[in-house]
Amino acid sequence: MYYGDPTPEQLSAWRSSLDAFLSAIHRVGEPYPVLAEYPIFDLERADFLVVGRRRAMVVECKGWSNPKRVNDYSVEVDGGLSADPCYQLKNYVNKLRYFHSAASKLEFDGVVYTYRTHAYHDDCRVVSDSEELAACLGGLGEPGGDEEVIELLEGRMVINDSLVKLVEKHKNQLIRGAAKILLDEGYGLSSEQLEVVERVLGSLATREKKTYLVRGVSGSGKTLVALTLLLEAVSRGYKALLGYKNNRLLNTLRTALRTSVKGVDPSALIVFYSTGPQAGFRGLGEQNFPADKYGEIDLAIYDEAQRMTEDVIELSSRRANVTVYFYDDQQLLVGNEAGTRTNFLKYLEHPQEITLSAPFRAPKSYVDSLRSLLEGGSFTPGDYDFEVFDDILSMLDALRGKANSGAKVALICAFTESDGDRKNPKSPKNLRIGYPLQSGFDLYKGLNLEVRWLMDEKNQYPKYWMGALDPLEYCASVYGAQGLEADYVGVVWGRDLILREEGWTVNPEVITGTVGGKHSLKTIAKQDAQKAVELLKNRYYVMLSRGIRGTYVFFEDPETLHQIRRRQLQPKP
Numbered sequence: 312m313y314y315g316d317p318t319p320e321q322l323s324a325w326r327s328s329l330d331a332f333l334s335a336i337h338r339v340g341e342p343y344p345v346l347a348e349y350p351i352f353d354l355e356r357a358d359f360l361v362v363g364r365r366r367a368m369v370v371e372c373k374g375w376s377n378p379k380r381v382n383d384y385s386v387e388v389d390g391g392l393s394a395d396p397c398y399q400l401k402n403y404v405n406k407l408r409y410f411h412s413a414a415s416k417l418e419f420d421g422v423v424y425t426y427r428t429h430a431y432h433d434d435c436r437v438v439s440d441s442e443e444l445a446a447c448l449g450g451l452g453e454p455g456g457d458e459e460v461i462e463l464l465e466g467r468m469v470i471n472d473s474l475v476k477l478v479e480k481h482k483n484q485l486i487r488g489a490a491k492i493l494l495d496e497g498y499g500l501s502s503e504q505l506e507v508v509e510r511v512l513g514s515l516a517t518r519e520k521k522t523y524l525v526r527g528v529s530g531s532g533k534t535l536v537a538l539t540l541l542l543e544a545v546s547r548g549y550k551a552l553l554g555y556k557n558n559r560l561l562n563t564l565r566t567a568l569r570t571s572v573k574g575v576d577p578s579a580l581i582v583f584y585s586t587g588p589q590a591g592f593r594g595l596g597e598q599n600f601p602a603d604k605y606g607e608i609d610l611a612i613y614d615e616a617q618r619m620t621e622d623v624i625e626l627s628s629r630r631a632n633v634t635v636y637f638y639d640d641q642q643l644l645v646g647n648e649a650g651t652r653t654n655f656l657k658y659l660e661h662p663q664e665i666t667l668s669a670p671f672r673a674p675k676s677y678v679d680s681l682r683s684l685l686e687g688g689s690f691t692p693g694d695y696d697f698e699v700f701d702d703i704l705s706m707l708d709a710l711r712g713k714a715n716s717g718a719k720v721a722l723i724c725a726f727t728e729s730d731g732d733r734k735n736p737k738s739p740k741n742l743r744i745g746y747p748l749q750s751g752f753d754l755y756k757g758l759n760l761e762v763r764w765l766m767d768e769k770n771q772y773p774k775y776w777m778g779a780l781d782p783l784e785y786c787a788s789v790y791g792a793q794g795l796e797a798d799y800v801g802v803v804w805g806r807d808l809i810l811r812e813e814g815w816t817v818n819p820e821v822i823t824g825t826v827g828g829k830h831s832l833k834t835i836a837k838q839d840a841q842k843a844v845e846l847l848k849n850r851y852y853v854m855l856s857r858g859i860r861g862t863y864v865f866f867e868d869p870e871t872l873h874q875i876r877r878r879q880l881q882p883k884p
Contacts, residue, residue, distance in 0.1 A: 328372035331426040332359055338445035343454045352468050354669035355501050357403045362459050363451030369407070369421035370444070371400045376427050384490055385509050392509055394502050396423045397435035402499030409497030410470055413462040422447050467694065470672065470859045473719060473796050474535055475776055479567040486572045489542035503667050504536045510663070511540055514633045515549050515609055522628055523635045524655050524662040529856040530672030533637040534794055537614040540635065541580060544610045551610035554584040556618040559772040560794040566773035584613065584623065609633060615794055617642050617650035624649065625658045643849050644789060646830035646842070672796055672859055681855055685848040687814055689878050696861025699872065703744065704758060706801050706865045707783055713799045719778055721797035722762065722786040723854045725805025726824035728752050731764040741766060743786050744803065750821060754867060762786050789850045790826060792857050800858035804866045808847040810874040817843040
């Protein structure tokens, strides 16, 4: 097991499935290699993968006696809800087709084996006795050999498209049924993610007042689930809104989703909330979602809710019948951000808690290793494409090479050295990599480089993350990276969080971020070094976990690089 020991119920289910499967595979007459409990990303597992020559078939076994279909992705079994086997099968097969490194050499297919019932729908290939399954497997033809097995055992699951790109591609269809469209593109929801969708939609259907608190690690698909919830709710006739504090992420999603289907523009359902008393109103943005503008709201969803202040947490649950908060309290960036489990439980009335435990964007081993590094431990990125560069030109060349080969790349810099100037795009304050820098830092002198901050959240940021701007002529700060992703991300590690023999420390003199006013990192760093270090760790955790396929890093402080290498940094395989 990847996550702890199996429960007695799991062991019993495995024995039952294995017995049923073996009774079928013994009838085939061909020695097909079989991989059991095959991992799909980090948390999902296909029951069996039967390997033929250049082909492989997923077999999803179900021993239910009387499943009752509830919707396109759920069934009722023994009084409880479970993932629909056909949805589950398509999820596995499509992820293998789209994201597995062996997909260029192997053709993937699948079948559901309901060995205790014949009463099941036919949205996918379903067989119900061992002879039927044996005949299905016999269609694989010649058994696979070492080549196919090695491809499957040593291959990797790597996401091909960013969520923003996928949303833009299918925006006209998503409003009619997001879950199915995403499933067909390999973005099917895991059992954990489906649980969130199912419970929230169930509360909407029964008109019960409910609050859900969903905690997810970086890359666990919080935004994917939030968008799915929004669109599925609207397609069922509910009034729903998806709220963000991060106006860069908000505007990027709005731009990607902007369309009109039967008079409905789903981008208008993505709204802004503030983190506190700002812009002449208190609490939630959009003038507190006034009834004369938004009407009665059935569902309010808050993504990146860790950015809420305490007063917003208290106010935010009052506007809708069902409220959902997605948060990761390891991503607090500013001193007054208070979206932690403790504060949510303090202000929300009896929230139901759900955890998204596995990352979807990057391997769990890499994400866990990031935390180990930031807490002073060793760093072992494994087979994730992580590389540290001794000079900025080499890193930029490597990213350019990835971009030229068709990968989406992005550059994220520590908010140091220059302030940024939103009003004057040509201001020297917008230069982040080059010479002369506002701070006087001359590391890039003579390199003929000019990389500027992205400053315009309504136009520049959407264009950047959707691939319409040169990704290496601009860079995002952590505020413009949270919630977004690219295939490969280059991170410029600044001189703000530095590592010495005795551990992590902060250099307040180079910090330029003033977001949050008196609660900004710049202010805190001069008053409370330890709190500043913790906020900086969160910032680098965000920046270093945006890459789907790989992350490249350049350190502006040579001693930090030296100390990182001493902490058992493994080179890229």
